[in-house]
Amino acid sequence: MSQLKKLIQISLAIIAITLLPLSTDNGFYLKIFFMIGVNYLAASGLNVLVNYTGQKSLGHAGLFAVGAYTVALLTTRLSWNPWLAFLASGVVAAAFGLIIALPALRVRGPALAMVTIAFGIVVEKIVSEWQDVFAGQQGIYGVVPLSIGNMPFNAQQWVWFVGGLGLIAHLTLGSLLKGKYGRAFAAVNASELAAESVGISVYGFKVLAFIISAVTCGFSGALIAQQNQYISSDFITFSLSIFFLLIVLFGGKSTYGPLLGAIVLTLLDAFLARWPEWQHFTYGALLLFGLYIMPNGLSGLVSGIAKKLKLGSNQSGVTNYDAPSQAWRGDTIDQQTKNETLLSAQDLCKAYGGVVPTHHVSLELKTGHIHSLIGPNGAGKTTLLNILSGIVKPDQGNIVFLNTAITKWPAHKISNLGLARTFQNLRLFTDMSVLDNVKTGLHARMKSGLWANLLSLPNSKRQEQEANVKAQQILVLMGLADRALDLAASLPYGMQRRVEIARALATSPQLLLLDEPAAGLNPQETHELIDIIVAIKKLGITVLLIEHHMDIVMAVSDHVIVLDYGQKIAEGRPEEIRNNTRVITAYLGEDDNAADSNDTISHGSADLAGGTHA
Amino acid sequence: MVALLQAVFSGLALGGIYGLVALGFSITHSTTKTFNFGQGEFLAAGALIGVSVVLMMSGHPITAALNPGDVTPLRYGIAVIVSFAVLGLFGAILYFTAVRPFIGLSGLAWVMSTIGFGIIIQNTALALWGPTPIVMGSPVGNDVIRIAGAGILPQEILVLFASIITMVLLDIVMRKTRFGKAVRAVAHSRNAAILMGINVPAIVVIAFVMSSGLAGMAGILVVPITTASVFMGLSIALKAFSAAILGGLNNPRGCILGAFLLGLMEALIGLWHAELREISIFLVIILVLVFKPEGLLGQRQVEKV
Numbered sequence: 001m002s003q004l005k006k007l008i009q010i011s012l013a014i015i016a017i018t019l020l021p022l023s024t025d026n027g028f029y030l031k032i033f034f035m036i037g038v039n040y041l042a043a044s045g046l047n048v049l050v051n052y053t054g055q056k057s058l059g060h061a062g063l064f065a066v067g068a069y070t071v072a073l074l075t076t077r078l079s080w081n082p083w084l085a086f087l088a089s090g091v092v093a094a095a096f097g098l099i100i101a102l103p104a105l106r107v108r109g110p111a112l113a114m115v116t117i118a119f120g121i122v123v124e125k126i127v128s129e130w131q132d133v134f135a136g137q138q139g140i141y142g143v144v145p146l147s148i149g150n151m152p153f154n155a156q157q158w159v160w161f162v163g164g165l166g167l168i169a170h171l172t173l174g175s176l177l178k179g180k181y182g183r184a185f186a187a188v189n190a191s192e193l194a195a196e197s198v199g200i201s202v203y204g205f206k207v208l209a210f211i212i213s214a215v216t217c218g219f220s221g222a223l224i225a226q227q228n229q230y231i232s233s234d235f236i237t238f239s240l241s242i243f244f245l246l247i248v249l250f251g252g253k254s255t256y257g258p259l260l261g262a263i264v265l266t267l268l269d270a271f272l273a274r275w276p277e278w279q280h281f282t283y284g285a286l287l288l289f290g291l292y293i294m295p296n297g298l299s300g301l302v303s304g305i306a307k308k309l310k311l312g313s314n315q316s317g318v319t320n321y322d323a324p325s326q327a328w329r330g331d332t333i334d335q336q337t338k339n340e341t342l343l344s345a346q347d348l349c350k351a352y353g354g355v356v357p358t359h360h361v362s363l364e365l366k367t368g369h370i371h372s373l374i375g376p377n378g379a380g381k382t383t384l385l386n387i388l389s390g391i392v393k394p395d396q397g398n399i400v401f402l403n404t405a406i407t408k409w410p411a412h413k414i415s416n417l418g419l420a421r422t423f424q425n426l427r428l429f430t431d432m433s434v435l436d437n438v439k440t441g442l443h444a445r446m447k448s449g450l451w452a453n454l455l456s457l458p459n460s461k462r463q464e465q466e467a468n469v470k471a472q473q474i475l476v477l478m479g480l481a482d483r484a485l486d487l488a489a490s491l492p493y494g495m496q497r498r499v500e501i502a503r504a505l506a507t508s509p510q511l512l513l514l515d516e517p518a519a520g521l522n523p524q525e526t527h528e529l530i531d532i533i534v535a536i537k538k539l540g541i542t543v544l545l546i547e548h549h550m551d552i553v554m555a556v557s558d559h560v561i562v563l564d565y566g567q568k569i570a571e572g573r574p575e576e577i578r579n580n581t582r583v584i585t586a587y588l589g590e591d592d593n594a595a596d597s598n599d600t601i602s603h604g605s606a607d608l609a610g611g612t613h614a
Numbered sequence: 615m616v617a618l619l620q621a622v623f624s625g626l627a628l629g630g631i632y633g634l635v636a637l638g639f640s641i642t643h644s645t646t647k648t649f650n651f652g653q654g655e656f657l658a659a660g661a662l663i664g665v666s667v668v669l670m671m672s673g674h675p676i677t678a679a680l681n682p683g684d685v686t687p688l689r690y691g692i693a694v695i696v697s698f699a700v701l702g703l704f705g706a707i708l709y710f711t712a713v714r715p716f717i718g719l720s721g722l723a724w725v726m727s728t729i730g731f732g733i734i735i736q737n738t739a740l741a742l743w744g745p746t747p748i749v750m751g752s753p754v755g756n757d758v759i760r761i762a763g764a765g766i767l768p769q770e771i772l773v774l775f776a777s778i779i780t781m782v783l784l785d786i787v788m789r790k791t792r793f794g795k796a797v798r799a800v801a802h803s804r805n806a807a808i809l810m811g812i813n814v815p816a817i818v819v820i821a822f823v824m825s826s827g828l829a830g831m832a833g834i835l836v837v838p839i840t841t842a843s844v845f846m847g848l849s850i851a852l853k854a855f856s857a858a859i860l861g862g863l864n865n866p867r868g869c870i871l872g873a874f875l876l877g878l879m880e881a882l883i884g885l886w887h888a889e890l891r892e893i894s895i896f897l898v899i900i901l902v903l904v905f906k907p908e909g910l911l912g913q914r915q916v917e918k919v
Binding site: 056058102103106107109110111113114115118125126129130238242245249277280284285287288289290291292295 | 648649651711712715716722723725726727729730731732733734736737738740741848849852855856859863889892893896899900903904907
């Protein structure tokens with residue numbers, strides 16, 4: 001059904017692109033059609049970067065320039081075939097996209113935006129001042145246009161060509177964004193830490209998004225240079241970068257957003273060309289008020305109206321699932337023999353200035369056990385968890401997990417090896433459905449590659465189907481099946497905590513780190529949590545639990561580790577810990593009556609936790 | 615050697631300009647985590663307004679050319695004050711129209727809206743003054759002063775002094791006065807500051823007024839060295855931001871250090887290969903971001919997990 005619908009849509013688009021240039025032989029209108037196509041092409045890639053991955057770039061005129069000057073120089077200086085030069089422009093632009101993405105490793109937000117501005121300015125300076133090569137304002141004439149046989153494209157053929165490219169970009173990027181890549185981009189956008197924790201390389205996906213946007217911008221530049229048969233430094237301005245960004249922001253976060261944005265803004269641009277002083281003024285006003293009036297852009301406005309017209313339609317594109325027939329079993333969880341060392345950490349230290357949250361801590365986690373990590377507030381429990389999961393690098397010490405030294409590994413690699421975690425302060429992908437949150441956890445287990453997803457190959461579709469089933473199974477296990485299609489943000493707090501555990505389980509971990517999973521839960525939910533933890537243990541997954549609720553710790557733990565002021569002060573079976581004088585001292589202070597300590601530990605510490613974490 | 619000394623002086627003067635603008639970035643960033651991406655346009659507007667004030671006081675229309683005798687120290691002084699004041703007002707308008715609606719929202723809507731505000735300012739300026747650069751002499755004369763053989767423009771010395779005095783004053787205000795302590799409290803924790811009875815909205819508006827005012831002042835100060843034009847701002851603002859990153863965006867003293875380092879670097883590289891000035895500065899910034907993203911004097915922000 002949806003296949004048929006898609007086929008009809010594509011056919012209609014092809015018919016429209018074919019007929020549009022035939023409807024007129026007015027050169028001005030044809031040029032406008034062409035410009036809409038070029039602007040759409042640039043914006044389609046930038047949409048992935050800006051709207052989906054959340055990286056604001058203000059330097060894409062620089063990448064446009066890279067594409068334009070690549071074809072210009074290759075065809076005029078080296079007499080390359082125009083088609084070959086056109087393809088080369090995408091490749092060279094991709095290389096520059098990689099360069100502009102390098103700072104993205106270290107800076108984010110506004111500083112990254114500034115860096116991209118600087119990149120755009122540097123390119124602008126190079127092409128305008130390095131006259132020997134780029135001919136500055138005077139420009140390069142005689143850029144060889146694309147041709148059929150020996151006939152250069154005429155105005156109509158240019159529109160067809162750019163329309164075809166636009167359609168290809170729309171279909172491939174649309175297919176990419178629908179699958180695991182789209183979820184990964186959105187995860188990076190929503191929470192970089194959470195993305196890393198489910199095995200998504202944040203840096204890798206930022207680089208990929210930059211490269212995708214660079215390729216489409218590069219092709220746009222090449223098209224302009226070849227259609228005009230001329231390029232000069234006057235084309236490459238900061239205003240062009242702003243114009244591209246305006247198209248994607250104004251269009252909104254949707255695969256149709258850039259199309260709407262490109263049509264409206266290109267027409268506006270052509271219309272205002274008669275009054276150049278008002279042209280930029282209008283852009284300024286659009287930037288200033290556009291996001292205020294339409295936070296989700298034109299496509300958000302349109303889909304908002306559409307939603308009102310047909311109430312109850314399903315936005316997420318997935319409809320009812322049959323309940324999965326089988327219960328979930330992790331992919332890589334082997335039934336290992338119990339009591340083997342799964343993870344061992346030696347002599348871990350971490351200091352922030354004078355605060356030393358981790359001081360010479362060593363620990364050993366055994367397969368099949370539930371380990372608990374307890375200690376008063378500020379004892380360094382979460383820091384230890386962050387070190388183990390690779391989010392914080394220790395100053396010294398080493399960690400061996402599954403017989404592999406992982407001390408220096410990035411968090412996503414550790415996750416892929418089989419170590420999952422949840423967060424004390426929830427880090428869900430709040431704008432995604434519950435199902436998509438869990439499917440994001442399956443990301444690293446889905447083996448389809450970039451091309452399979454771009455071209456929507458059968459392999460990627462099959463993987464997506466399998467992911468749906470697995471995610472459903474996990475949701476059944478967690479008692480969330482009926483909320484699968486709800487937005488994660490719309491769930492009550494206790495359920496959000498469970499979604500986070502479900503997402504962590506989806507990575508098929510050998511070891512699951514739970515950071516205060518009961519924080520903020522009511523007694524009923526706390527009881528359900530105990531059942532969940534026990535169920536997880538039955539799946540063969542080893543658990544390390546940080547918890548302040550002593551009733552949970554005492555109920556489920558096989559082994560308890562106690563931290564105080566960054567040091568391990570005791571470990572052992574729960575009943576041993578209960579009677580350990582050092583532990584009692586750490587929680588309750590010196591000079592206490594040891595006789596009634598059994599009681600006070602469980603209650604006193606729960607109060608302690610409640611008091612400071614509220 | 616003589617050329618080197620000359621370059622050091624013009625580098626320091628440039629550094630003073632960058633420092634003023636960088637402080638403007640720092641003060642709004644530390645209080646609101648936002649800053650004005652249209653700062654360059656603000657700087658240009660400050661320059662053009664200042665020049666117009668001098669013109670009007672000499673009895674010319676604002677698009678006329680200046681005679682050498684028109685720029686007296688008194689008129690210039692008034693021009694600096696007017697630039698600061700008018701741009702300060704712009705800063706307040708900017709805050710209410712472009713920043714406040716988006717504070718605390720995810721995404722970088724405020725980046726877009728401040729750029730939009732800047733574009734509007736730029737186009738208004740273009741309509742009023744046109745695209746041609748306006749030349750204005752220095753109030754302290756245009757004869758080159760010789761120090762140890764190096765020729766130095768009097769305006770460079772004026773800029774250096776004016777910017778250092780402003781920076782020192784600002785430093786004292788931030789460290790010694792109630793207002794300064796309030797600003798630092800807001801920078802540290804907005805919520806805690808509210809609970810302590812600090813009028814946070816007022817502090818934030820004042821931060822934007824000061825930030826934009828400083829940009830306007832920097833604009834009129836730099837005019838006698840370069841010229842005044844609608845398009846003069848972008849590259850100065852970018853380098854000022856680079857300076858702030860280099861020294862540490864949240865540390866005002868770091869920003870000043872970064873600004874002087876950057877000014878010197880630019881002047882010295884200009885001595886060697888003028889066309890490599892900008893490229894090398896931005897490359898340095900990218901390197902700084904890779905190896906010490908918090909800047910030379912900045913403190914690394916630790917995200918609580």
